[in-house]
Amino acid sequence: MTRQKLGLNRKGLQEDKPVKAEVVGKNLVVVLHKGRVYALDSICTHVGGPLEEGTIQGDEIVCPWHQGRYNIRTGKADPETKWVHDTPSYKIEEDNSGGLFAII
Numbered sequence: 001m002t003r004q005k006l007g008l009n010r011k012g013l014q015e016d017k018p019v020k021a022e023v024v025g026k027n028l029v030v031v032l033h034k035g036r037v038y039a040l041d042s043i044c045t046h047v048g049g050p051l052e053e054g055t056i057q058g059d060e061i062v063c064p065w066h067q068g069r070y071n072i073r074t075g076k077a078d079p080e081t082k083w084v085h086d087t088p089s090y091k092i093e094e095d096n097s098g099g100l101f102a103i104i
Contacts, residue, residue, distance in 0.1 A: 006021045017056075040061065044063040090103055
């Protein structure tokens with residue numbers, strides 16, 4: 001696993017507003033949620049919906065296409081949305097100036 005710069009700063013994130021970041025050929029969705037920053041693969045496991053266009057409901061991100069839900073902290077699919085599968089989640093680290101890094 002390596003530490004990869006996201007090109008995002010914590011100060012530029014809005015609470016519960018997903019944003020897309022690309023790092024080492026991966027598209028991630030990054031979310032500031034309850035004061036912590038989380039990252040998941042940005043592609044829904046159902047039919048490839050863009051999770052960065054989704055909404056946050058509780059501790060889940062909801063795909064805008066077919067409402068598949070994933071735990072924002074772990075990437076675990078909500079059992080009530082059986083049409084989606086778990087998606088990878090990534091640890092986020094922050095430098096002293098608020099720069100964000102994903103551990104990939």
